[in-house]
Amino acid sequence: MNKHYKVELESPIGVIEILGTKNVVQSILFVDREKKDDDQADIPSILLDCRDQLLEYFNGKRETFTFPYEHSGTPFQHTVWNSLVDIPFAETASYRDIAISLQNENAVRAVGNANGKNKLSIVVPCHRIIGSSGKLTGYAGGLWRKEWLLQHEKRFRKT
Numbered sequence: 053m054n055k056h057y058k059v060e061l062e063s064p065i066g067v068i069e070i071l072g073t074k075n076v077v078q079s080i081l082f083v084d085r086e087k088k089d090d091d092q093a094d095i096p097s098i099l100l101d102c103r104d105q106l107l108e109y110f111n112g113k114r115e116t117f118t119f120p121y122e123h124s125g126t127p128f129q130h131t132v133w134n135s136l137v138d139i140p141f142a143e144t145a146s147y148r149d150i151a152i153s154l155q156n157e158n159a160v161r162a163v164g165n166a167n168g169k170n171k172l173s174i175v176v177p178c179h180r181i182i183g184s185s186g187k188l189t190g191y192a193g194g195l196w197r198k199e200w201l202l203q204h205e206k207r208f209r210k211t
């Protein structure tokens with residue numbers, strides 16, 4: 053059994069908890085509490101790299117991520133999550149757009165459900181998914197964070 057590790061990041065929009073093993077990041081989620089002190093001696097370099105890349109993202113210096121990560125989910129959820137990574141930095145798509153790209157226009161609700169189960173916030177950019185009307189819709193970290201992330205990316209878009 054792989055040992056699991058944790059590191060936290062104090063971001064401009066709250067504490068982010070990063071969980072994983074020595075080989076992969078498995079979860080990047082906002083937590084509504086104060087940052088706890090990390091025992092830096094035992095944290096794998098993969099998690100520290102993830103934290104550093106997220107810091108670069110928040111500082112406007114990174115648009116994509118290169119550390120290894122893994123999702124735990126159904127084959128359909130994996131398909132949805134893989135399509136989220138294809139949405140360009142500072143752009144958005146609707147649940148319907150994703151369903152159509154998966155050649156299943158009737159899967160809008162299933163896409164939304166899979167999107168809501170994404171445990172790799174920011175890196176697998178579920179915050180870039182909006183309603184067909186163009187309005188912001190659900191985000192596990194809170195709609196205010198989703199709005200902040202979208203505005204942040206627009207501010208740092210390289211055009």
